[in-house]
Amino acid sequence: MNFFNHFYSLIKKAILENAQDLAWPSDLDLSKLTLEAPKDPSHGDISTNAALVLAKQIGQKSLVIAENLIPVLQSVFPKGTDISLAGPGFINIKLPMFFWQEHLALILAQGNAYGPEAFGRAQKVHIEFVSPNPTGPMHTGHSRNAVVGDTIASVLEAVGYDVHRECYINDAGGQVNILARSVHLRYQQLFGVDIPESAFEGLYPGEYVIDMAQKLMDEKGDAYLDQPESAWLETIRIFSVAEAMKGIKRDLEDLGVMMDTYTSEAAIAKAGKIDKVLALLEAQGDVYVGTIDAPKGLVVEDFEAKPQTLFRSTKYGDTIDRPLKKSDGSWSYFAPDIAYHFDKVQRGYKDLIDVLGVDHIGYFSRITAAVKAITKGGATLQICNYNVVNFLENGVPVKMSKRAGTFLSLQDLLEKVGRDVVRFMMLTRHHNSVIDFDFAKALEQSKDNPIFYVQYAHARICSVMRHAQTLWPDFEKNIAKADLSSLKDSAELDLIKILAHYPKTVEVAAKLREPHRLAYYLYDVASCFHGLWNKGKENAQLRFIDDTNEGESMARLALLKATQQIIAATLKIYKIEPVQEMR
Numbered sequence: 001m002n003f004f005n006h007f008y009s010l011i012k013k014a015i016l017e018n019a020q021d022l023a024w025p026s027d028l029d030l031s032k033l034t035l036e037a038p039k040d041p042s043h044g045d046i047s048t049n050a051a052l053v054l055a056k057q058i059g060q061k062s063l064v065i066a067e068n069l070i071p072v073l074q075s076v077f078p079k080g081t082d083i084s085l086a087g088p089g090f091i092n093i094k095l096p097m098f099f100w101q102e103h104l105a106l107i108l109a110q111g112n113a114y115g116p117e118a119f120g121r122a123q124k125v126h127i128e129f130v131s132p133n134p135t136g137p138m139h140t141g142h143s144r145n146a147v148v149g150d151t152i153a154s155v156l157e158a159v160g161y162d163v164h165r166e167c168y169i170n171d172a173g174g175q176v177n178i179l180a181r182s183v184h185l186r187y188q189q190l191f192g193v194d195i196p197e198s199a200f201e202g203l204y205p206g207e208y209v210i211d212m213a214q215k216l217m218d219e220k221g222d223a224y225l226d227q228p229e230s231a232w233l234e235t236i237r238i239f240s241v242a243e244a245m246k247g248i249k250r251d252l253e254d255l256g257v258m259m260d261t262y263t264s265e266a267a268i269a270k271a272g273k274i275d276k277v278l279a280l281l282e283a284q285g286d287v288y289v290g291t292i293d294a295p296k297g298l299v300v301e302d303f304e305a306k307p308q309t310l311f312r313s314t315k316y317g318d319t320i321d322r323p324l325k326k327s328d329g330s331w332s333y334f335a336p337d338i339a340y341h342f343d344k345v346q347r348g349y350k351d352l353i354d355v356l357g358v359d360h361i362g363y364f365s366r367i368t369a370a371v372k373a374i375t376k377g378g379a380t381l382q383i384c385n386y387n388v389v390n391f392l393e394n395g396v397p398v399k400m401s402k403r404a405g406t407f408l409s410l411q412d413l414l415e416k417v418g419r420d421v422v423r424f425m426m427l428t429r430h431h432n433s434v435i436d437f438d439f440a441k442a443l444e445q446s447k448d449n450p451i452f453y454v455q456y457a458h459a460r461i462c463s464v465m466r467h468a469q470t471l472w473p474d475f476e477k478n479i480a481k482a483d484l485s486s487l488k489d490s491a492e493l494d495l496i497k498i499l500a501h502y503p504k505t506v507e508v509a510a511k512l513r514e515p516h517r518l519a520y521y522l523y524d525v526a527s528c529f530h531g532l533w534n535k536g537k538e539n540a541q542l543r544f545i546d547d548t549n550e551g552e553s554m555a556r557l558a559l560l561k562a563t564q565q566i567i568a569a570t571l572k573i574y575k576i577e578p579v580q581e582m583r
Contacts, residue, residue, distance in 0.1 A: 001106065001110075001114070001503060002116065002117055002503035002504045002507060003103065003500055003503075003504075004035045004036075004037075004046065004504050005117060005503075005504075007035060007046065007076065007077070008033070008035050010076040011033070011035070011048065011050065011073065011076055012030050012033065014072050014073070014075060014076050015028065015030065015050065015054070015069075015072060016028065016030075018072050022068055022072075024054070024057075024058050025057060025058065028054065028057055029053075029057060030053065032049075032053050033048070033049065033050055033053050034048065034049050035047070035048050036048075037501065038086075038092060041494075041497075043086060043092045044082070044084075044092035044093050044094035044095075045093060045094055045095045045497065046092070046093040046095070047086065047090055047091070047092050047093070048090070048091050048093070049089070049090060050065075050066075050069055050073075050091060051063070051065040051066035051069055051089040051090070051091060052088070052089045052090070054069070055089060061089075062088060062089025063085065063088075063089055065089065066085050066089050066090075066091055067085070069091065070083050070085075070091065073091065073093070077093060077095065078095065078096055078098070078099050079096070080096035080098070081093060081094065081095055081096055081099075082094040082096075097488065097493065098485070100493055100496045100497060100500070101484040101485055101487055101496070102484075103496065103500050104484055104487070104496045104499070104558065104559060104562055105484055105558075107499060107500070107562045107565065107566070108479070108480065108558060108561060108562055108565075109480075111565065112565070112569065114502075114503070114565070114569075115158065115502065115503055115506065115569060116158055116159050116502075116503045116504075116506040116507045116510070117159065117160075117503065117507065118159060118160030119159055119160060119507070120156060120157075120159045120160030120161030120162070120510075121160055122160060122161070122162045123160075123161055123162065123351065124161075124162045124164065124348060124349055124350070124351065125153075125156055125161045125162065125163045125164070125349070125351045125352075125353065126163075126164045126166060126344050126347075126349035126351065126352050126353065127149055127152060127153050127156075127163060127164070127165055127166070127352075127353040127354075127355065128149075128166050128167070128168055128344075128352070128353070128354050128355065129145055129146065129148070129149025129150070129165070129166075129167070129354075129355035130142055130145050130146050130149065130167045130252065130257075130259075130355075131145075131167060131168040131169075131170060132167070132169070132170065132248055133170045133171075133173070133175050133176075134169055134170070134171050134176065134179075134241045134244040134245050134248060135175050135176060135178070135179045135204060135244060136179070136204060136206055136208050136209070136244055136247075137206070137208055137244075137247050137248075137251065137409045137410065137411065138247070138248055138251040138252070138409065138410040138411075139407040139408060139409055139410060140389065140391055140407070140408045140409070140410060140412075140413050141357075141388075141389070141407075142251075142410060143255065143389065143410055143413060143422060143426060144386050144387075144389050144426045144431070144435070145355055145356075145357065145386055146252060146255055146257050147255070147257075147422065147423050147426035147427060148355055148384065148386050148426065148427070148431045148515065149165070149257075149355040149384075150165065150255075150256070150257045150575070151423075151427060151515040151573070151574060151575075152353065152355070152384060152513050152515055153165050154515075154573045154574070154575065155506065155509050155510045155513075155515050155518070155573060156510050158506050158510065158573055159506065159507055159510040161510075164260050164261065164349065165257075165258070165259050165260045165261075166259060166260060166261045166262070166263060166344075167252075167259045167261070167262045167263070168263050168265065168340060169241075169245065169262055169263065169264045169265060169266075170265050171241050171264050171265055171266045172264075172265040172266040172268075172269055172336060173265075173333070176237050176240070176241055177233065177237060178202070178203055178204065179204055179209075179237070179240045179241070179244070180232075180233055180236040180237035180239075180240050181203060181229075181233075182200070182203040182204040182205075182209045183209055183212045183213050183216060183236055183239075183240045184213075184224065184229075184232060184236055185199060185200060185203065186209050186210050186212070186213035187213040187216050187217055187224065187225075187236075188225065189213070190210075190213055190214060190217050191217070191222060191225055193225075208244075208247070212239075212240055212243045212244075215243065216236065216239060224236065245262070249262070251409075251410045251411060251414075254410075254411070254414055254419065255410065255414065255419055255422065255423070256419055256423060256575040263340065263343070265336050265340065268336055268339050268340050268343060269331075269336055269339075273339040273340075273342070273343055274331060274335050274336055274338075274339040276339070276342075277338050277339045277342045277374060278324060278335070280342070280374060281311060281324075281338075281373060281374070284373065285312070286311060286312045286315065286373050287309060287310070287311060287312070287324065288309075288310055288312065289307055289308065289309055289310070290307065290308070290310050290321070291305065291306065291307050291308070292308075292310065292320055292321055292323075293305070306327040307327065308323045308324075308325060308326065308327055309323065309324045309325035310322065310323055310324065311323075311324050311334070311338070311366075311369075311370065311373070312373075313365075313366050313369045313370070314369075315369075315373070316368075316369035316370075316372040316373050317365065317368070317369055317372070318365045318366050318368075318369040319365060322334055322366045322369075324338075334366060334367075334370075337367060337370075338367075338370045338374065341367065341370060341371050341374065341381070342374045345371075345374065345375055345378075345379050349379070350375075350378060350379040350380070351379070351380055351382075352371065352379060352380065352381045352382070353381075353382050353383075353384060353513065354367070354381065354382075354383050354384070355383075355384045355385075355386065356383055356384075356385050356386075357385065357386055357387075357388075358385050358386070358387050358388070358432065360385070361385065364383050364385070367381065367383075368381050368383065382513065384431060384513050385431070385432050386431040386432060387431070387432050387433055387434045387435070388434055388435075389426070389434075389435045389436075389437050390434065390435070390436045390437065391408060391413075391437050391439070392436060392437065392438040392439070393438070393439050393440060394438065394439075394440045395438065398439070416439055417439060417442050417443060420451065420576045420577060421442050421443070421451055423574055423575060423576055424450065424451040424454075424519065424574060424576060425437055425442055425450075425451065427515055427516045427518070427519045427574065428450055428516065428519050429516055430514060430516050431514075431515075431516065445582070447530075450519060450522075450523050451576075453523060453526050453527075453530075454522045454523060454525075454526045454567065454571070455578065455579045455582065456526070456530075456582055457525070457526035457529045457530060457563070457567060458564060458567045458568065458571075458578040458579060458580075459579050459580060459581050459582045460529070460530075460533060461529070461560045461561075461563060461564045461567075462564070462580045462581060463581065464544050464545065464557070464560055465557070465560070465561075465564075467545060468545055468553070468557055471545065471547055472550065472553075475554065475557060478550075478554050479554055479557055479558045479561055480558075481554075482551070482554035482555045482557070482558045483551060483554075483555060484555050484558060484559075485555075486551070486552045486555045487555050487556070487559060489535075489542055491528070491531055491532040491535050491542070492532060492542075492556075492559060494528050494531075494532075495525075495528040495529060495532055495559060495563060496559065496562075498521075498524055498525055498528050499525065499562055499563060499566050501521070502521070502566050502569070502570065505517055505518065505521045506518065506570075506573070515573075515574075518570050518573060518574065519574075521570065522567065522570050522571070525563065525566060525567060525570075526567070529563055543556075544556045544557060544560060545557070564578075
């Protein structure tokens with residue numbers, strides 16, 4: 001239960017019911033009413049802007065409104081709630097101790113059902129992320145895209161959306177032909193053909209290319225040895241892309257990412273979907289032949305100062321119209337992307353999310369305009385852009401891979417630090433902020449390593465629970481009947497309060513598409529728990545287990561169980577396994 005939502009509903013109802021007695025208008029607009037946690041916890045548990053929202057509509061000063069509003073609020077909140085004015089019309093609310101004790105009991109009673117409201121109501125959402133060029137193993141540059149996209153999907157699922165994860169394979173460009181030529185040269189070498197080093201210039205040099213060539217040789221023998229390129233290019237391209245995709249799918253699965261669908265750009269073109277969407281745009285008057293000027297101060301891909309087939313992108317909010325065909329009649333890279341987004345809509349998806357790197361920032365406005373055009377505003381596209389990750393080893397940049405030859409592969413990264421560390425570290429900052437991923441710090445066992453700090457809290461709780469089991473074999477049953485009124489220390493109450501913020505934290509993360517908020521939240525939970533642990537070391541009366549006082553021990557074990565429950569639930573959204581003990 002999100003207690004903010006609970007009180008929000010009660011406050012709205014109370015204001016409208018008391019409006020007549022207070023000589024306020026009966027048609028008050030409360031859409032901008034908010035309830036938030038004050039930045040300074042000493043100011044209370046809830047802060048509301050209700051007086052400010054009402055002031056303009058009623059025509060009175062916000063302080064006057066607040067004074068009249070406080071008695072109304074007192075009828076809504078539990079007895080003993082402290083309600084006071086703060087600043088220019090804000091109202092701070094401090095809930096009584098028993099409210100938090102009862103909320104802890106609610107967390108325990110609801111168990112895994114305790115959490116955010118399912119406001120998604122099974123609404124379908126399509127999220128496209130990763131979108132690799134299938135020319136070799138995934139590199140570390142894909143890791144943030146994969147984790148951010150997958151976790152946005154998980155957060156949306158946590159609030160009730162029906163989410164479809166999809167990977168768009170960029171297999172129609174010139175890169176895949178380069179891959180095919182690279183494989184064919186290595187294939188020839190395996191038969192002893194002398195290939196000069198200059199022949200490999202501009203091709204893919206990784207060892208994986210040799211592995212592909214070996215498999216091609218094993219399956220096809222010398223069938224393509226003395227053949228012109230026209231006889232083998234398409235076949236080896238299809239073969240090489242399929243082999244690359246096997247590795248890409250394995251890498252994603254090792255990272256914990258399970259795609260629902262893999263869609264091929266080449267298949268989109270082959271099915272004639274580009275022609276179909278172009279015909280649709282032409283029928284709407286959104287396609288014309290013209291010449292555009294290069295925008296000042298910007299570098300635009302595929303720009304040609306010649307007559308081209310253009311999409312009337314400016315009609316839908318873009319800065320310039322965009323080419324659909326080049327002057328030689330071939331498609332621009334933008335045309336297949338429009339067809340792909342139209343394909344998503346035709347499959348029944350109206351809420352679309354694309355996860356793209358900041359290097360694609362010039363692309364955002366054009367694809368957003370295209371979606372507006374092809375759906376006549378019937379679908380929405382949200383673009384979540386992510387920034388770069390700098391990989392470091394003790395502060396020194398890491399560039400080389402033991403296998404790929406030119407980059408650090410995703411498999412190298414997973415082998416070095418493990419899946420859970422990669423996933424958590426990719427979510428420690430907002431996705432449009434740069435991350436410095438230092439391998440040494442990611443494996444460090446200290447408070448400065450957030451994944452260790454969180455997992456250590458969970459492991460410590462498990463350790464206490466094991467100790468309790470030896471003293472009271474039935475302690476789990478007794479926890480449910482524990483008298484929680486003994487939890488009065490400020491550190492205990494602080495921990496209960498942050499646990500109670502779990503539903504709202506997930507809801508906000510989902511609404512804003514900001515999964516990093518859960519990493520911040522987990523760190524705060526761990527910090528509160530470790531603070532309480534340390535306080536117990538100094539004050540024996542606050543220790544979790546006192547074999548001379550089973551009653552208070554059960555209350556504190558109940559608090560620990562709830563903490564364990566919330567940490568595990570949040571890590572589950574991140575697809576991270578909570579550890580039982582630390583090595």
